[in-house]
Amino acid sequence: MKAGIVGLPNVGKSTLFNSLSNAKAQSANFPFCTIEPNVGVVNVPDKRLLKLESLVNPERVIPATVEIVDIAGLVKGASKGEGLGNQFLGNIRETDAILHVLRCFDDDNVVHVDGKIDPINDKETIDLELQLKDLETVEKKLEKVKRAAKTGQKEAQKELAVLEQLKKGLEEGTSVRAINIDKDDREAFVKPLQFITDKPVMYVCNVDEKSAVNGNAYVEKVKASVKDENAEILVLAVGIEADIAELEDFEERQLFLEDIGLEEAGVAKLIRSAYKLLNQQTYFTAGEKEVRAWTVKVGATAPEAAGVIHTDFQKGFIRAEVIKYNDFVTLGSEAKVREAGKLSVEGKEYIVQDGDIMNFRFNV
Secondary structure, three states: OEEEEEOOOOOOHHHHHHHHOOOOOOOOOOOOOOOOOEEEEEEOOOHHHHHHHHHHOOOEEEOOEEEEEEOOOOOOOHHHOOOOHHHHHHHHHOOOEEEEEEEOOOOOOOOOOOOOOOHHHHHHHHHHHHHHHHHHHHHHHHHHHHHHHHOOOHHHHHHHHHHHHHHHHHHOOOOHHHOOOOHHHHHHHHHHHOOHHHOOEEEEEEOOHHHOOOOOHHHHHHHHHOOOOOEEEEEEOHHHHHHHHHOOOHHHHHHHHHHOOOOOOHHHHHHHHHHHHOOEEEEEEEOOOEEEEEEEEOOOEHHHHHHHHOHHHHHOEEEEEEEOHHHHHHHOOHHHHHHOOOOEEEOOOOEOOOOOEEEEEEOO
16 A cells, blocks of 8 residues: 655655654755656554563564655646656556645745745645646546437446536636545446545644644644545654754654654654555464554455465465454453454454454465
C-alpha cells in the first residue's frame, strides 16, 4: 500500500519525506527539485510490538510498514501537461492515499511558487487540477455508456445516472470522495475508474516551530475549508521534524520534543494516521524466533490474513487460533492464555480485529 506526498512546489514535501524515511530525497529552495518520485518504506510505530517483544524475547522483531512516495510538485495547468503535470498525475494515480502538504508558515527566505502564503488557494490549485483530470475520465466513460444506455440496457442507464452526477459535481469543484453517491453504486461504477479525487486524503499543515503544538491562523482556515470533506488534518512543523530525525540518540530526541511541548515526534503520528487512512490494521504472530506485525485490510477474514503470510496458508486454511492482545499482555504468555481458556479457535468466517495475535492451521 502506498501513500503519496503531494503539494505545490516548495511546501516541504521532500523535507517531510526525509523525516519519514531513511531514503534521503534532494531538498532545496526552488521549484521542481523532486522530479522522479522518491519511495521510502517506513516502519509503523506500534508500542504493542515492543510489549510483545519484552514478553516473548524473540530472536527478531519485524514491524508493519507503509510505502511513502514523494511526488514532484504540481502547478496550475498540470491537468493539461504544464510543468511536470502528466508525470505527477501518473504517479499520484498509482498511490492508494494522498498526504497533501500545505504551507502554513511565513518565511521570506523560502520562496512560494505563487509569491504569497495562502494554503487555501494552494489546496484549491491542486484540487482543481486533480478534478479536471477526473473530469476527463468521466467524459470518456460517458461517451461509451451513453451508447449502451440508448439501447435500453438497464445497468448502463443506472451507470449513466451516476456518471452524470459525478460530472456535475466535478464541474462544480467537488472532489469525487465528497460527492454523495449510494454505497452500492460507488462500488459498482465509481471505484473501477480509480478517480484521483476519490482517494482518501490527509491535509498536512506544515507550520513553524512555535505553532507545532496548537497550530495557527493558517491551520484554522484549512480546518474551516475542509470541514465538509471526508478528510483528516495533521499539524506538523516539518523543519523541526527533520532536525529530530537527524538525532540518533533516543533520549536526545525526547528532550528536544519536550522543549517544544510535544510528547512524541509528529512523523510518528503521521505514519500511524497514513496507515489508518489506507484502511489498514495490524495482527501479530508471536513466537521465540519472531514477533511480527502483519498488515491486513480492515474487515479481512482469517483466511485472508493467513494469505498475507503465504498464499498456501489461505488456500489450505483449516482454522485460526486467536488470542486478544490484552489477554496476552495480562496473562504474560501463550501457555497461560491457554490455561485460562482465553484462546479461541476460529473458522473461515472470522473477521480479524486490530491487535489479534494469530496462529494458523493449514493443509496444502
